Amino acid sequence: MRHDSRLSRMLHVLIHMDRHDGSATSEVIARMLNTNPVVVRRTMAGLREQGYVHSVKGHGGGWTLSRPLEQISLLDIHRALGSPEVFAIGLAIDHPTCLVEQSVNAALQDAFAEAEAILISRFGNVTIADVARDFDDRFQRSTEKPGPGSCH
Amino acid sequence: MRHDSRLSRMLHVLIHMDRHDGSATSEVIARMLNTNPVVVRRTMAGLREQGYVHSVKGHGGGWTLSRPLEQISLLDIHRALGSPEVFAIGLAIDHPTCLVEQSVNAALQDAFAEAEAILISRFGNVTIADVARDFDDRFQRSTEKPGPGSCH
DNA sequence: ATGTTCCGTAACAAGATGTGTTACATAACC
């Protein structure tokens, strides 16, 4: 696969869970995301550990939100997923003895650090509720009768 | 491997080439970078196509710079390498029919676009000569007698 | 109690990509 899509998937599913009464099973979520129930459990495990969702075993069980979307930022989810590497480009080696390579590393790291700081700051300032609100706008524009609906 | 280190490697070798009279063979460059001559040719091919370096076959041949480092930015090299994907994080799917996922994509793409714009802008504003100058500073601090030297 | 429905997790396959390596063709210079 080309890149890590777990953040995208988790935001997607959390909004659906918010707009859906009761709990959702890994099976149902997997169909939403066009993937496998095991992948769902694996990915949501981090969110559960951080207290953003709750899982219940057995009949009638499944996944539920543990707190309102207003209280969860994109950064929270990014971190719950283990703060995966942001960049696909990186240094050849981390601590080179070559002074030339040290300068190259410094130049690149500066640039990466600046870009990452922007991204992380942005993630921290956007809640999932903000994204859900944007969905409401799109939904309203796409239908005559606005309301809390979804595409699944 | 974890990530794309071609940019880092190319900056490294271009500075060495600048501080080294005559041409350098793929063999010599490969030893600098702790890699293989074929990898060097493969990676430098893009730089040659864009006119940053020149290669000569046969006895006495090798690689030479086609223009001063002042005229090559980090962005130039990034593009010469085919503008590889900057981020290791991405969207689940590109053009979803699901309105929720469309909102998620929009939020993430906004954030990524902003961060990438910063990174690209930074790359565009730094020439390899700037990096080489930083090397000169480090070299001077590391010895009594400053001068155009390298670690290889 | 037993079966059904869930999650939890280990184990392994698949696909993609950067990299390493071998092999061979081609070109330039001795």
Next chain:
DNA sequence: GGTTATGTAACACATCTTGTTACGGAACAT
């Protein structure tokens, strides 16, 4: 023609995300 280079195809390898199978454990239904 032989030597020294690059150019490039072909394939192996490592790593990582994702997909899949398998099985264990917990909760609820009957």
